[in-house]
Amino acid sequence: MSRDPLSQTFAALADPTRRAMLARLTEGRANVSELAEPFLDRMSLPAVTKHLKVLEKAGLIEKTHNAQFRPCELKAEPLKDVADWMEQYRTFWEAGLDRLGEYLNTVTARQKKTAKRKHHGRKK
C-alpha cells in the first residue's frame, strides 16, 4: 500500500482529471462541488471525492472545513521534490541531449550544414 512519497506524488499526477483539479486550484480555493463541476458529465461525485483523496494523500492539496463545504487548497511542496528529482535529467533533455540524441544530433548537424552550403542563400 503506502509507497514512498515521491512515487505517491508521481502516481497522483498520472491522471488528467487530477492534474486539471490542481490547475484549477492555482486560481484559488475551491469546494469539492466546484472542483467537480467540469467533470460531472464524465463521472460521478464519489469519483471526484476519490480523486481528491489521492491528491490529499500525496500532500498536493489540503481540505479545510467551512460549514458543509470542504474548500480545498493547493499544497505545491511535493512538486518541489519532483522538480528536485528532475534536475539530474535536465542536461539530458535540454537540446535533446540524451545518449542517442547526442550522437544523432551531431550527424544531422553535419547534414544540415552541408545542405545549407548546397542551397546557399535559401531559407527553410
Place this chain on the structure above:
Amino acid sequence: MSRDPLSQTFAALADPTRRAMLARLTEGRANVSELAEPFLDRMSLPAVTKHLKVLEKAGLIEKTHNAQFRPCELKAEPLKDVADWMEQYRTFWEAGLDRLGEYLNTVTARQKKTAKRKHHGRKK
C-alpha cells in the same frame, strides 16, 4: 488502456525501481541484465523486463540490439514535457508559496514589519 503521454510518463516515474533504472542510464548504455543486477535480490528478471517495457512505452528509454543483448539508453524528452507542465506551479512551491502559504506569509510579513517599526516608534 492507452493514456495520454503525460499521464503515461508520470505513471512510469511512479516506481522507485524504474526511477533507479533511469538514474543508472544517465551513466550510459546498459543491458537488461546490467540494469537488473541491483534488483535481482528483490525480483526476478521477467519483472525487470516488465519495468523496462513500461519505461519504453513511456518513451523514456529505447532498446537497441546487439547480439543477444539489449542495450538500453535514456530518452529524456518526455521529462521535458513534465518539466514544462511543472512550470505553472513553480511559483507555488518556491518559498512555500501555495495559497495558504501566501496568506500566512503576508501576515507574518506584516507582523515582522510591525516588529521592526516598533523600534522606529511607528505602527501600521
Place this chain on the structure above:
DNA sequence: GATATATTTAACCACACTGTTAATTAACTA
C-alpha cells in the same frame, strides 16, 4: 548440431485503481 547465455513470453495470482449506485453523515434553512 548441441549447449550456454541473454532476454522475452505465457499463464497465473494478488491486489490496487477507477468507476458505479445507493445509503449515510453533516450542516444549513424553512
Place this chain on the structure above:
DNA sequence: TAGTTAATTAACAGTGTGGTTAAATATATC
C-alpha cells in the same frame, strides 16, 4: 422538526499493475 445541500462511505465490478515460475526465443560458442 423536516427538508435541502454538500460531501463521504459502502459495496461492488472491471481493469491494470507488479510480481511469480516455467517455457520459448535468439544469438554466440563449442
